[in-house]
Amino acid sequence: MDSLExxxxxxxxxxxxxxxxxxxxxxxxxRPHLQEWRDRGW
Known part of the structure; x- marks a missing residue:
């Protein structure tokens, strides 16, 4: 995720x-889904 961001x-x-x-x-x-993806462990 860090790399994507x-x-x-x-x-x-x-x-x-x-x-x-x-x-x-x-x-x-x-973009609005970034935190949701992080919360899922992606």
Missing amino acids: DKLFVLNDEVRVHPGHGDDTTLGAE
């Missing part, structure tokens, strides 16, 4: 990501 989530909210599972999304749509 340090390298990916420093980009702007409009950056599109293709996660390899589920639909494509943007960093802005995913």
